[in-house]
Amino acid sequence: MTEDEIYRTSTQYRLWSFTPQTLASLRSTTNQLAVEGVKSAIQSKRAEARGEGGENGERANARSVSPEVDCLTVEEEQRLVGYYCLKTMEFANFCDFPTNVMATAVQYLKRFYLSNSPMTYHPKEMMPIAVFFATKTENNYISLSKFAAKLNNTTTEQVIAPEFLLTQGLRFTFDVRHPQRGLEGGFMELLALASGKGQPAPGIEKSSMELQDEMVNVPPAEANKPQARTPGEVKSRIGSVHDKAKEILKTAALLSDAYFLYTPPQIWMSALLLVDEPLASFYLDTKIPKSSPMRSKLMITLRACMETLQSSPSARPGKDERAACTRIDKKLYKCRNPDKLDLVGMNQAQKRDGESKDGALDEKIVKKRKLERENSMKEGEDVFGPPLPKVANKQEPP
Amino acid sequence: MAVSPLPAQNGTSEIKLSAAKAKSLAVRTGSMSKPGNQGAATAKAKGAELAEQLNEETRQKYVKGKKLGEGTYAIVYLGHLKDDPQSLVAIKKIKVNTEYREGLAMDAVRELKHLQELSHPNIIALHSVFSSRNQNLNLVLEYLPQGDLEMLIRDVEGIRYGAAEVKTWMGMLGRAVWFCHENFVLHRDIKPNNLLIAADGEIKLADFGLARSFSDPYRGMTSQVITRWYRPPELLFGARFYSGTVDVWSMGMVFAELILRRPFAMGTTDINQLELICQNIGTPNEENWPGVTKLEGYVKFDNLNSQPVKGRDFYLGTFGLIGSVGVDLLMAMLTLDPRKRSTARQVLDHKWWATDPRPTAKRDLPRKGGGPAKMGEDLKRRGGEIEDGPGDKVARKLNFAAR
Numbered sequence: 001m002t003e004d005e006i007y008r009t010s011t012q013y014r015l016w017s018f019t020p021q022t023l024a025s026l027r028s029t030t031n032q033l034a035v036e037g038v039k040s041a042i043q044s045k046r047a048e049a050r051g052e053g054g055e056n057g058e059r060a061n062a063r064s065v066s067p068e069v070d071c072l073t074v075e076e077e078q079r080l081v082g083y084y085c086l087k088t089m090e091f092a093n094f095c096d097f098p099t100n101v102m103a104t105a106v107q108y109l110k111r112f113y114l115s116n117s118p119m120t121y122h123p124k125e126m127m128p129i130a131v132f133f134a135t136k137t138e139n140n141y142i143s144l145s146k147f148a149a150k151l152n153n154t155t156t157e158q159v160i161a162p163e164f165l166l167t168q169g170l171r172f173t174f175d176v177r178h179p180q181r182g183l184e185g186g187f188m189e190l191l192a193l194a195s196g197k198g199q200p201a202p203g204i205e206k207s208s209m210e211l212q213d214e215m216v217n218v219p220p221a222e223a224n225k226p227q228a229r230t231p232g233e234v235k236s237r238i239g240s241v242h243d244k245a246k247e248i249l250k251t252a253a254l255l256s257d258a259y260f261l262y263t264p265p266q267i268w269m270s271a272l273l274l275v276d277e278p279l280a281s282f283y284l285d286t287k288i289p290k291s292s293p294m295r296s297k298l299m300i301t302l303r304a305c306m307e308t309l310q311s312s313p314s315a316r317p318g319k320d321e322r323a324a325c326t327r328i329d330k331k332l333y334k335c336r337n338p339d340k341l342d343l344v345g346m347n348q349a350q351k352r353d354g355e356s357k358d359g360a361l362d363e364k365i366v367k368k369r370k371l372e373r374e375n376s377m378k379e380g381e382d383v384f385g386p387p388l389p390k391v392a393n394k395q396e397p398p
Numbered sequence: 399m400a401v402s403p404l405p406a407q408n409g410t411s412e413i414k415l416s417a418a419k420a421k422s423l424a425v426r427t428g429s430m431s432k433p434g435n436q437g438a439a440t441a442k443a444k445g446a447e448l449a450e451q452l453n454e455e456t457r458q459k460y461v462k463g464k465k466l467g468e469g470t471y472a473i474v475y476l477g478h479l480k481d482d483p484q485s486l487v488a489i490k491k492i493k494v495n496t497e498y499r500e501g502l503a504m505d506a507v508r509e510l511k512h513l514q515e516l517s518h519p520n521i522i523a524l525h526s527v528f529s530s531r532n533q534n535l536n537l538v539l540e541y542l543p544q545g546d547l548e549m550l551i552r553d554v555e556g557i558r559y560g561a562a563e564v565k566t567w568m569g570m571l572g573r574a575v576w577f578c579h580e581n582f583v584l585h586r587d588i589k590p591n592n593l594l595i596a597a598d599g600e601i602k603l604a605d606f607g608l609a610r611s612f613s614d615p616y617r618g619m620t621s622q623v624i625t626r627w628y629r630p631p632e633l634l635f636g637a638r639f640y641s642g643t644v645d646v647w648s649m650g651m652v653f654a655e656l657i658l659r660r661p662f663a664m665g666t667t668d669i670n671q672l673e674l675i676c677q678n679i680g681t682p683n684e685e686n687w688p689g690v691t692k693l694e695g696y697v698k699f700d701n702l703n704s705q706p707v708k709g710r711d712f713y714l715g716t717f718g719l720i721g722s723v724g725v726d727l728l729m730a731m732l733t734l735d736p737r738k739r740s741t742a743r744q745v746l747d748h749k750w751w752a753t754d755p756r757p758t759a760k761r762d763l764p765r766k767g768g769g770p771a772k773m774g775e776d777l778k779r780r781g782g783e784i785e786d787g788p789g790d791k792v793a794r795k796l797n798f799a800a801r
Contacts, residue, residue, distance in 0.1 A: 115448035
């Protein structure tokens with residue numbers, strides 16, 4: 001079984017890898033569904049306010065007479081989610097969580113919003129649970145109360161309420177494969193090559209010493225930079241390349257769609273190419289010869305991935321970008337699905353339905369019992385008592 | 399795997415699966431590529447978010463049957479595909495605990511995370527996951543009606559087996575553990591009653607409630623894992639940096655138990671477990687295990703308990719059934735120093751597998767047939783529990799504070 005075959009069994013490949021086309025169409029479907037939901041919910045809220053008819057009839061009508069609601073476009077949704085991905089990074093770093101918790105939390109948000117819209121669930125409310133859930137799945141669990149204490153004005157209940165929604169949006173797959181570990185491996189291999197201990201891939205007839213000599217002659221990344229002359233200088237070159245590539249993996253790789261479109265090794269190789277193309281090419285030479293058809297195929301993919309990384313939203317958004325997000329957020333205020341505003345309430349209602357041991361009763365049940373009480377009071381006034389119950393009309397027990 | 403520079407996806411075109419593969423994918427998880435699916439489930443959930451629709455579609459695929467077992471953590475039902483009553487599955491419903499305010503329990507998080515990724519003939523298959531009303535998670539698992547390995551071991555009167563059968567079972571366990579480690583997952587609760595038996599005799603490693611991915615260098619893990627009788631000495635000494643060889647020790651203990659037909663070392667406390675290891679296998683010291691005295695929870699044993707590491711003669715006398723080559727393998731798995739202990743890969747490369755007798759064919763393995771109820775019993779447990787034994791609830795709670 002090759003590494004590639006194993007990767008193909010992962011959920012990241014099976015469920016979370018797309019072509020640019022399928023990714024775009026998925027997002028547009030999600031947006032359309034959300035728009036429908038928003039319009040229909042707003043319509044029935046308005047009908048309720050006008051006091052028209054029963055709930056059921058109105059819902060059906062709602063779709064035919066769509067109210068004028070200015071909904072978010074796919075692009076606006078994307079920018080808003082991107083902005084909250086940044087917030088997620090800031091928050092995870094503020095909490096001193098390790099990089100894998102931060103990176104996984106960001107991917108959870110991105111994955112969640114492939115099949116959910118910010119118009120239905122605001123990213124502000126999903127952000128804390130994405131981080132908290134990542135602490136569970138990345139073996140960095142801290143108690144909910146400690147976690148909530150790190151957030152301003154947020155209760156434990158507010159953090160945990162959307163947990164189920166998140167796991168459902170993640171399709172109950174929690175493993176995220178990051179490119180960081182691969183980068184560390186590549187970095188160690190590069191250092192070994194610089195020390196004259198490197199091993200080329202089978203089929204490449206070069207000794208460790210030859211490779212070390214070649215490495216000293218790799219031209220600098222930028223023409224005006226001085227050439228690294230000694231193995232020591234090469235090592236410091238590798239060190240700085242490593243730091244810069246790591247930074248890309250912590251920012252652009254997470255904020256762009258790279259994880260949806262490319263595999264972890266493709267992502268870190270592309271980061272390496274972006275930082276120091278001559279060195280990255282030399283490293284590839286020790287793996288796949290330039291003449292191999294696989295190499296040119298690989299380069300096409302890597303170039304595309306480099307573009308994805310380069311066109312990523314900035315990790316330090318300027319004034320304009322922040323202003324744009326504020327504008328989108330304002331617009332969102334008017335097109336949020338009114339049925340999904342109270343996540344805490346929704347969560348409690350569902351839990352109560354499942355477990356009524358804690359004594360809290362569902363509103364429906366309370367209403368029903370009140371009605372029954374009133375009825376029996378009325379019937380009690382009848383001297384002949386209530387009519388005998390007919391089996392066929394017997395109500396289902398709650 | 400991440401170091402492989404080969405493109406796993408050829409550009410992005412390879413994501414188009416063959417029709418057959420795509421179909422099986424759809425059965426497993428519902429098809430995300432067809433959100434506009436006009437199925438009955440979709441119609442019902444109209445206006446709902448895509449995620450809810452997919453969940454509903456998955457839920458509609460299965461029919462829940464009778465209850466097989468109930469524990470504090472889960473209820474296990476027999477179930478089948480709606481379209482095919484012959485295709486039996488076990489549905490493990492994770493109970494929502496209203497007392498537990500931390501959301502989805504860690505056992506469930508761990509089990510889901512890892513079973514979703516691991517697909518291997520000797521690891522219990524997770525077909526799909528869906529939620530019923532009230533946010534109850536339902537894991538649709540492979541149906542394994544033949545009980546577990548512990549039942550076979552204990553039934554000394556009814557079940558007879560020899561070296562060839564032990565070889566078949568150990569081979570299947572070895573492949574399961576190797577595959578976990580190859581995917582960077584530590585199981586951390588290997589024991590006979592987590593080894594379930596399929597209708598065709600295949601052994602399946604189950605219960606990933608204590609599993610985790612390999613840690614990054616310099617980041618410790620908890621030592622409070624693995625049911626005591628199967629826990630290696632480094633964990634009993636509180637080691638927080640450990641490797642896949644913790645699972646190999648457990649495997650060695652299962653190996654020994656298969657031959658003895660009782661657990662090799664049944665400690666009543668962690669210290670007692672260490673004493674038993676000292677007496678039966680050997681006392682760890684700086685000579686046979688450099689660095690052991692520096693472990694956080696290292697305990698020095700007095701001369702009474704200080705035993706040299708048992709040699710081949712002892713093993714041949716006690717475990718003669720598996721022959722001298724088999725004994726070599728057992729000793730390699732029960733090596734005190736985790737750095738000298740065999741890895742899962744080395745276990746599979748051992749020459750015992752190629753030595754006579756040949757392993758028994760699956761269909762000729764002895765079977766007891768625990769029946770569906772036994773699977774219910776096995777699946778409802780939490781990690782680290784043994785029923786009614788002194789080892790009960792050993793590693794039930796992970797100590798997250800001691801990171």
